[in-house]
Amino acid sequence: MSAEIGLDHAHLHHLLRQMIRIRHFEAKCVELYQAQKILGFLHLYDGEEAVSVGVMEALGPEDAVVATYREHGQAIARGVGMDRLMAEMLGKAEGCCLGRGGSMHVFDRATRFYGGNAIVGGGLPLAVGVALGDKMQGRNAVTACFFGDGAVDEGEFHESMNLAALWRLPVLFVCENNLYAMGMALARAEAETDIARKAAGYRMPGVAVDGMDVIAVESAARHAVEEIRSGGGPQFLECRTYRFRAHSMYDAQSYRTKGEVDAWRKKGPIVRFQGWLRENGLINDNDICRFEAEADAEIKAAVLFAEAGTLEPVEELERFVTMERVPT
Amino acid sequence: MMPTAGANSTTISYREACRQAIRDALLSDPRSFVMGEDIGRYGGCYAVTKGLIDEFGEERIRDTPLSESAFVGAGIGAALSGMRPIVEIMTVNFSLLALDQIVNNAATIPHMSGGQFAVPLVIRMATGGGRRVAAQHSHSLEGWYAHIPGLRVLAPAVVEDARYMLAAALADPNPVLIFEHVMLYNIEAALDPNVTSVDIERAKLRREGIDVTLVAYGNGLQKAFAAADLLAADGIAAEIIDLRVLRPLDTATILASVAKTRRVVIVDEAWRSGSLAAEIGMRIAEEGFFDLDAPPRRVCGREVPIPYAPHLEDAALPQPADIAAAARALVQPAKGRA
Numbered sequence: 001m002s003a004e005i006g007l008d009h010a011h012l013h014h015l016l017r018q019m020i021r022i023r024h025f026e027a028k029c030v031e032l033y034q035a036q037k038i039l040g041f042l043h044l045y046d047g048e049e050a051v052s053v054g055v056m057e058a059l060g061p062e063d064a065v066v067a068t069y070r071e072h073g074q075a076i077a078r079g080v081g082m083d084r085l086m087a088e089m090l091g092k093a094e095g096c097c098l099g100r101g102g103s104m105h106v107f108d109r110a111t112r113f114y115g116g117n118a119i120v121g122g123g124l125p126l127a128v129g130v131a132l133g134d135k136m137q138g139r140n141a142v143t144a145c146f147f148g149d150g151a152v153d154e155g156e157f158h159e160s161m162n163l164a165a166l167w168r169l170p171v172l173f174v175c176e177n178n179l180y181a182m183g184m185a186l187a188r189a190e191a192e193t194d195i196a197r198k199a200a201g202y203r204m205p206g207v208a209v210d211g212m213d214v215i216a217v218e219s220a221a222r223h224a225v226e227e228i229r230s231g232g233g234p235q236f237l238e239c240r241t242y243r244f245r246a247h248s249m250y251d252a253q254s255y256r257t258k259g260e261v262d263a264w265r266k267k268g269p270i271v272r273f274q275g276w277l278r279e280n281g282l283i284n285d286n287d288i289c290r291f292e293a294e295a296d297a298e299i300k301a302a303v304l305f306a307e308a309g310t311l312e313p314v315e316e317l318e319r320f321v322t323m324e325r326v327p328t
Numbered sequence: 329m330m331p332t333a334g335a336n337s338t339t340i341s342y343r344e345a346c347r348q349a350i351r352d353a354l355l356s357d358p359r360s361f362v363m364g365e366d367i368g369r370y371g372g373c374y375a376v377t378k379g380l381i382d383e384f385g386e387e388r389i390r391d392t393p394l395s396e397s398a399f400v401g402a403g404i405g406a407a408l409s410g411m412r413p414i415v416e417i418m419t420v421n422f423s424l425l426a427l428d429q430i431v432n433n434a435a436t437i438p439h440m441s442g443g444q445f446a447v448p449l450v451i452r453m454a455t456g457g458g459r460r461v462a463a464q465h466s467h468s469l470e471g472w473y474a475h476i477p478g479l480r481v482l483a484p485a486v487v488e489d490a491r492y493m494l495a496a497a498l499a500d501p502n503p504v505l506i507f508e509h510v511m512l513y514n515i516e517a518a519l520d521p522n523v524t525s526v527d528i529e530r531a532k533l534r535r536e537g538i539d540v541t542l543v544a545y546g547n548g549l550q551k552a553f554a555a556a557d558l559l560a561a562d563g564i565a566a567e568i569i570d571l572r573v574l575r576p577l578d579t580a581t582i583l584a585s586v587a588k589t590r591r592v593v594i595v596d597e598a599w600r601s602g603s604l605a606a607e608i609g610m611r612i613a614e615e616g617f618f619d620l621d622a623p624p625r626r627v628c629g630r631e632v633p634i635p636y637a638p639h640l641e642d643a644a645l646p647q648p649a650d651i652a653a654a655a656r657a658l659v660q661p662a663k664g665r666a
Contacts, residue, residue, distance in 0.1 A: 066405075095442070097441050097442035097444070100439055105440045105441070107440070109441075109445065114408055115441060122401075122433060125399075125402055126404055126405040128398060129405020131405070133405060133409030136361065136387070156397050156398065156401070159393075160398045160401070162393060163392070163393065163399065320438050320441075320443035322502045323502055325446070326448050326501040
């Protein structure tokens, strides 16, 4: 655990609350999916919460985020409101994308959240460009680009790593390595499974951290962001994590054993961090109950907001296919 | 410094018109910059950007590695963060390496984000056959892009459009693709000093006639002019519509001409199956059927990868004689069959 982070009660509690908010939000999403109120694909972040929560702590409001299609956690940790997020999942006009994006395509202008992206690897060039634009406009902003281990297989990963390093752009590449690209195990897909090492091929500083340890993630992210902000060019952060549930809502999980999943669950980011806080007398059961109750109340309000939401009129179907002006 | 077109209406090439348009954009908007392969020190594979790096520097004339997907995606990202990038892709064939970024990101983000973000990006690329460079540098795939909602697709066929379409494209809040036909870079024309802008909405009547309408774009326009000369020798007055804007299609201008001439030949260098020519023909069938005195005809590229040998390449592409023959067959059916 790093000393660079303010390890005061308030901050530690904040980290735990953030992870609980995400975990409970998604548990509600599962219910709503089973009730067929959320449709389509639903990629849950269950097990990976420490990655987004840790990384987002290192960012400020001026920074930008490019996310994946498993981005509910990324969005919540970045500060996208649960109400508009839930309304989007329910396909309502009050959703952040007016019901056009859904679970995989969450965008939020206010937090510079440039989208969930459902094309694996497709967000990386975009992130390079956002960082390029920020740099050319003299903003001291960092773009955090999230992607999974599957994206590392794609050509766009390599092209983007090279371009960012070549032009010394302020990008924090965050690889959420959960060991499976859908059902494809990392070892079956990559000749070099030590993903952080790939950064060296682009002369980019790269480290791997325990992605189940929120403090380790935050510490590494803060260090990387400081380096980027001081003009050092892009940084690469591999967060080694695990997805507890299916790729999307249901799959046979024929690609891994139940024992493997159970073993990872035991070192899950919330159970582990909570345990560490307890052992060190930094939290008590009342705190935890309060955090859970607060999260549940927030989620309940978000669901009420979403369910009370209206449907975008079909007459508006083609609105925004082309824009009449550039939003500012 | 190269001269810019002024009130003296100097004759300039299409290539020079493209260059002046880019230079104007860089001078008038600090948010604009150019990015692409060999656009800087090399001067551009078709020499469009020659000299600009000396005037504007490496920050605004950015040579990129051979990473179409990354630098097109970077253009989209830069547009999202407030810049006005002009991305050059050497040819439409290479743009396939960036198809993901153009189709899945540039064209979708405004709608997918519920209008929170626009992508004010211009992508220029060369297209088309005729230069004896065979199948991987000669295809006309602009019709694929014209299929995609969210994109505007332009095909400047005359020097004036090459000179002024870019400014209009940069003013558009949406991603705009500009297709410059490789056979047009050396054509020359005097610019009208009274024209300082063009629209990117409408097709344009380029030649008036009463007997048959020829609809064309890009280098097809030049061939349509040549065909119209052949037809004039036979006493047939062909009207020529330059599409200019491949998406959204200006159906009204086409229909107005067809209503007048009652016959139409659509010229498209791309392959016939699933082509832009097919789309135009169907729109005429849907909306102008009762104005027609004869079925719409198409003169398209033959359905082969463009070959290298000159006689084969010429046979693969629409030629003026083919267009004239198709028009004649409509105007003089008996003679056409003979």
